[in-house]
Amino acid sequence: LQFFKKIINIKKGEAKMVLTFFFFSFFTVAMGMVAKTARDAYFLSRFEKSILPLMFLAVAVVIAPTLTYYTKLTNKFSPRKLFIITCSIFAGSFILIQPLISGFFIPIAYIWVEIVVGIMLIQFWTFASSSLEPQQAKRLFGIIGGGGSFSVMLIGMNLKPFVNAFGTDELLFVAAGFLIIAFVFGILSIQYFNKIPVKKGAAKKASKKKKRKKDPFIIGIGTIVALSAIVTVLVDYQFKMIASSTFPNEADLVAFFGSFYSIAGAASIIMQFFITGPLLSRFGILIGLLILPFFLIAGSAALLFIPVLMSASFAKFSDQTFKFTINNSSVELLWLPVPPNIRKYIKPQIGGTVKAIAEGLSGLLVFFLVKIIELQFLSIIALGSIVVWLFTSIRVKANYVKQLQIAISKRQIDFEDLNVDVQDAAMVKTIEKTLSSKDEIQQLFALEIIEGLPLSSWKNSLERLFKEGSVDVRKRILSMAWDEEFILSNEDIITTMKKDDDVAIEAIMVAGRRKLTEILPDLEPLLSADSLETRAAAAAAILLLEAGQTDKAESVLIEMLDNDDESTQATALNRLVYNNSILPQEKL
Template sequence: MDKSASFINRVLNLRSGELVRGLPLFGYYFLVITFYMMARVARDAIFLDSFNREQLPYADMSVAVVAAFILAPYIRAGYKVSLRNLQMGSLLFFTMNLGAFWWGFHFHKWAWLAAAFYVWVGVCGILMVGQVWTLANFVWTTREAKRLFAILGSCGIVGGIAGGFLAKWIAERAGTDATLLFMSAFLSFSAVLIWIICKQEQMGRSATGPPEARETPRNLMESFRIVRQSPHLLAIAALILLSSVVTSVAGWQLKAIAKDTLVQKDMIAAYLGAVAGYTGIVSLIAQLLITSKLLRRFGIGVALLVLPLSLTAGSLTVLLWGTLWAAAILRGSDGVFRYSIDTSAVQLLYLPVPANIKVQVKSFIDTVIWKLGDGLAAVTLLIFATKLHLTPQRISLVSLVLLAVWFTAALTARRQYVATLKANIQHVRIQPQQVLVPVLDQFTTKVVAEKLNSPDPNEVIYALTLFEMGQQLHAHSAIRKLLEHPSPHVRKKAVSILSAAEDLSVKHQIVAMIRDNDLDVRTEALRYLSRHDDMDPLNYIDRLGDFADFSIRSATISFL
């Protein structure tokens, strides 16, 4: 059992005990995304059973309006109510809501209830997904988050897969309305997991009392002001806004064509669930096999263009054929690349943002700006679909125009990222211990590597620390050259990073560094070899003798 745990920790690059402590939060996010995917499938099928496709934009606009009124009080409540009580209370409240919705659909079939459920799912999804990441930021340190966030994100993708296929299975066997009962069970169990997480972590005031004051903007207007004053943040906001508009329009096209083709509620739900499930599988594969390699080789500029390029191809497919399978390809291309390559690229865009405002402005952009985009998509559809009576097939022409603007926004965001990153590294404004990104892209790595050529050892140490910002650490050739740097502090840091990156190409150099003149360098070399060479550290300790006490313990534990 211990060997299995050790193997899993090494494969996932985790420290002892982190996987066990992370399991409740992994389960929480998995259940939340499973719930949300099932809720989206159910709400679309139920709404289309009571209304026609031209009325969908009104529902989407209502979601944006209601969310605008709810988000501000919810954010203020986060500063006054304990995090645990806020999250558990909201989940139990939503569970009771689902029971009421199921009762109304099952016994009365009120049309207005279908519209209310549509809006409820939209608002609920915003709050619940954000709650998971908020809790994760409280219970994990920055270093733990670097190792665990990638697993947490993968649990979300798996939850989307499970939610899609489960919604399909329930709709085919028990009817769409029955999905609400399963969803309520997921939310109830999620509330239990929150209690376990808070109890397990013994978070004290950070979970059971109001969060301590931070130097961050505390309301939406202040967040808006900060975004407006920063060209870099404005570029990110424009990118997110356009992404929301185009993907919302693509979602409407699939639902509209499904309504015309399948007609019956349970058939629509089963089909939308299947599309979501298979899209999730491909997205997970892309996340595991493509995302990191693409960012490292081609950089953030290319990564930001992948999603709009795929949506352009999908829109052209719908424009040419206008069939259900064409709409599924369009929607699938959104799901596959948005939750893998595009998400990682957008996360990188926040890297140069100062740590004291990052959480708040990111929350503002990811919620308010995203929902604003949903509202603008609804207005766009009201004009072109409802008033001008463009078919779902012809709506692709509108999408293609928006995509052209999206390409421009992506190029602008890349340019602003480059300028901001260089300036902040030059003035030492980025604090690596407070930064978390999935992987450093090609350009970021190049900018940081240039700093390694500085004659000042302190600047070199700072640059080396910047390499540790990525969840997936990757050794750079410039780091290997630092093994012969005159400064022992630089040599020690270089060995540490190469060890964390599991770079075995320098093993012969590390062996030679066991006899380095500096004790700390020898200690770090010993720890490297005990981890990657299956070498008994006691052999070297007996031979050379001069090692710090903590290095003997650390290397021995690593070896065992």
Template sequence: MRAWLTRLLQLERREATAVGWAFMYFFLLLASYYILRPLRDEMGIAGGLAQLPWVFTGTFLAMLAAVPLFGFITTRLPRRRFLPLVYGFFIFNLLLFYGAFQVESWHAITARVFFVWVSVFNLFVISVFWSFMVDLFESSQGKRLFGLIAAGGTAGAITGPLLTALLVAPVGPVNLLPLSALLLAGTVLCIVQLGRWADRELVAASPQSNEPLGGSILAGLTLIVRSPYLLGIALFMLLFTTLATFVYFEQAHIVAQSFTDSAERTRFFALLDLAVNTLTVLTQLLVTSRLLTRLGTAGSLALLPVLSGLGFMLLALTPVLAVLAGFQVLRRAGEYAITRPARELLYTVVDRETKYKAKNALDTVVYRGGDALAGWLFTGLKALGAGLTLIAVIAVPLALAWAVVAYWLGYRQAALSRPEH
């Protein structure tokens, strides 16, 4: 039975322990986050749709402050120390928010800060997770294993909103924060176990893995500017976040028109997350590794841009809740099951400093910078009289440009992964 399962999952014997801990790590991480996500989305609407661009801008500014701090930590501490420190910091933050929400007069400002914090937390902890994975596994391993590892995250992403949908009414939204913190604490154990596996299996091939990365605290940003390859990833991220933000803002407007009750909106967001993650985990377990192997990084990266172009065309013709929900389910499932593992393969061909510092800057500052710019662009178009239909039409050529950039990046990754490089 074990041999059959190993063949089905395309695992080698020495990889099984690491993949098991990585699967659990990502499960706990996304379960923790997805308990918070429906609360964040509801707080975004409750705070007023007009405030969303400002909140996105605040998130971007928070990222600008966080990246040099992360660079400072990784420059001076080895991996086995800075990874638990990052997660410990966010656990402490969650407990602080739990206390702040107990003060009624602080509720409005705490809700806005919480929205920004969750947006920072989400990208930061997931970026650090994938930096760790691309540091542990090579490109050829990633094609086989990243889909399976990502399925652990999706299982957690199913568990999180399910817990929220079941518990939000009887215990209240704020009382879910300690549960999220407890799940996040479990990731630290997984980090320790993966570190021990790496010491046993990888230390001979990579003795520098337990050393501080060194370099400048702003090295992540300077590495991006100096590399055409990393600049290509930055453009990929900007186009991705622009289109994702357009969908998010359209979702906020359509959901606000469709539901008047806060609890109903929170439940809708939780059920949407549940549908997305159920489809995602099935795709990750049955399709992702085979798709990455057959289409390669280039073909896999180009799939979501093409799907997004088609989705925006349909949304332009019929901007209603059912179409939006269907588009969001397919788009986000494609992102998590195919695009994210394929995007992480782009970093398997770069050095360790780039894997942690440049990747973190791309996943946080560039990502949220794109969010902020797209948020103001959406608001500006609305102010000029553009409706949701016209904005969806504008998104179609952006999706096509995204597809071209995606294919070029996959082609470059394949070239850089060849032995002569």
């Protein structure tokens, strides 16, 4: 039970929000899976499948400017309005395109589906990022994103009975239906948007910094991303061509794709929730980087010597299962030592531009190669790319440890824009050493860089520092672990709030956020305290508890806000960050 609770780490008051985003993810991915399965089946069964490699190139060419234009639209329209517009266009287009699926409409639909799925996923993650604080995001993104993995599994296993009953000419209608349901949950999720943007100024400041020359470490990361994209295109092409030859009937092909993605989705759930984190923590980032290429070597070698569906499925399964779990987490960790200002500029280029160029060129290469060689011999190129990928990963890992040590010594680490909630062994050890330092500045920096990550790896150090550390260190731990009861128990919080020091005021706020109603008898007398800080914290905590003398607490804070003294106003404002009734966005 404790292990399950650790995985599904949802705190009090978060369940409704998490459920909303879980289903938003579920139906968004369901839409994408059905639409992509349909477009693949239509193209392979009804069009000239020999030009499939050119579709990889076309997608790479079209998707970049489309997403650039979408980004411009985000500056012109509110998130709600843009979401309504895009969902209306996308759902309507699926309904209109379905009866026209023949001839040149098929390649158009192929590219259009990629655009729709890409933008819908961007909107989902944008909404999620806008609704969660950094601490929540690292803890909940895995659970929320798990909705997509469950969707792939459940929808995939039901595609076969669906096409047996209704055929394949209804699939885009189904995708439109899933999109409409995703739209409903997307609209519901807007209510959870943060009223106050997190660290907006810092991001602007970072973006103004000068570009720096790429170093070998960053080039190594880019090489890994490019090579993995090349291998993905080769494996995907071989898989689809062999599958279409094995299942010439369109309904059978859709059923096979559904079953395959269902199994891959179930494996991804197991990898993400039960294997990725423990594996990286115990064995380190190198194992995380090498697992995918090693399995792809096995799959590509099997395809080279035994070019049958089983071999192609194994290679595709490896790519589908490991790429979006342990490999993605490992690559995200590689970005950790890169200075934030450089990372913000270079990371999107490598993950977007470099990856798209690699995919496009791979598609073009495949188009010409299959005219002169057999399909199975594409595995030779894949194997060559994987060998370079392996050696690059080993070299990058060696640089990673050095870069990590340098980054911590220069205080350049920032997790905020990284989509990762796991740690590798080298990172845990390095940060543990910094937390154990006698230097308060080093301790505070270590606390800063692990904020928002799962804190279990540093539990003992955090407990020790909360008891023995300086006031600033204890405040920082309270701020980052306020909802982590396995690190700071409720008894710890109550004991701390009864002490007469600066940390007690922060503990009062944490008690309110944790809904510890048993502290009301201790809080209510503090509404008349001489200290403005104590009075404001007690009032804000009582309002968070929604019990006791709430009217008096509200009047205390309103009186402070109406005071002519700016410091008094600031004290009240500081304690109303989590209160939307007294201090709505409009009043700000």
